[in-house]
Amino acid sequence: xxxxxxxxxxxxxxxxxxxxxxxxxxxxxxxxxxxxxxxxxxxxxxxxxxxxxxxxxxxxxxxxxxxxxxxxxxxxxxxxxxxxxxxxxxxxxxxxxxxxxxxxxxxxxxxxxxxxxxxxxxxxxxxxxxxxxxxxxxxxxxxxxxxxxxxxxxxxxxxxxxxxxxxxxxxxxxxxxxxxxxxxxxxxxxxxxxxxxxxxxxxxxxxx
Numbered sequence: 001x002x003x004x005x006x007x008x009x010x011x012x013x014x015x016x017x018x019x020x021x022x023x024x025x026x027x028x029x030x031x032x033x034x035x036x037x038x039x040x041x042x043x044x045x046x047x048x049x050x051x052x053x054x055x056x057x058x059x060x061x062x063x064x065x066x067x068x069x070x071x072x073x074x075x076x077x078x079x080x081x082x083x084x085x086x087x088x089x090x091x092x093x094x095x096x097x098x099x100x101x102x103x104x105x106x107x108x109x110x111x112x113x114x115x116x117x118x119x120x121x122x123x124x125x126x127x128x129x130x131x132x133x134x135x136x137x138x139x140x141x142x143x144x145x146x147x148x149x150x151x152x153x154x155x156x157x158x159x160x161x162x163x164x165x166x167x168x169x170x171x172x173x174x175x176x177x178x179x180x181x182x183x184x185x186x187x188x189x190x191x192x193x194x195x196x197x198x199x200x201x202x203x204x205x206x207x208x
Contacts, residue, residue, distance in 0.1 A: 002085040003202060004126070006096040009134035010165050011154050012141030013184045014191070018134065019094045021192050022199065026090055031203070034084050037094035038072065042079050045072035053151035062108035066115060069100050070122035077123050097123060098131060098171055103153065106167025107160050132195055133172055134184035138162050141184075 007015040026033035039049035097119040
């Protein structure tokens with residue numbers, strides 16, 4: 001069975017760790033699963049992602065960010081995500097359209113409807129079956145990231161990241177059926193078990 005699962009969260013939430021852990025768990029059960037990430041996972045997407053995160057250019061407009069993220073996304077959807085879902089595989093994506101809404105709309109201030117329209121064009125309307133939000137207080141998440149070299153987004157001030165967090169929480173409230181919200185201050189093992197309980201439900205139904 002095909003299932004499209006996305007992971008979302010602010011900086012330092014641990015979403016990438018949990019996305020990898022879920023993919024490994026599925027693979028150990030011989031369930032075909034593919035892990036992707038945004039921006040990237042294709043040659044063109046990787047180039048766009050490196051530039052967006054690490055460029056020294058300081059005056060990148062929010063609209064430019066929006067279009068570049070969606071250029072990378074359009075390639076990822078057409079080249080990797082849709083073909084694998086078509087084969088009946090699980091696809092796990094570390095960030096997807098909700099990141100763009102949270103960061104470029106709530107964080108940067110772009111019009112929400114404009115962001116949704118452009119996201120929809122890039123994805124051809126493809127939506128996740130399940131989105132996991134790892135929610136964590138901004139100060140805690142940013143403290144985790146200070147241990148490593150910080151990219152352009154991690155270097156933003158705490159008010160920006162607070163807007164991003166609030167944006168995520170508004171998204172979860174507007175579509176609770178799709179979202180699994182987890183307190184990311186819990187242990188990695190506990191978070192992983194909560195995610196597995198949710199993901200394993202459709203697998204159990206398939207076996208009935």
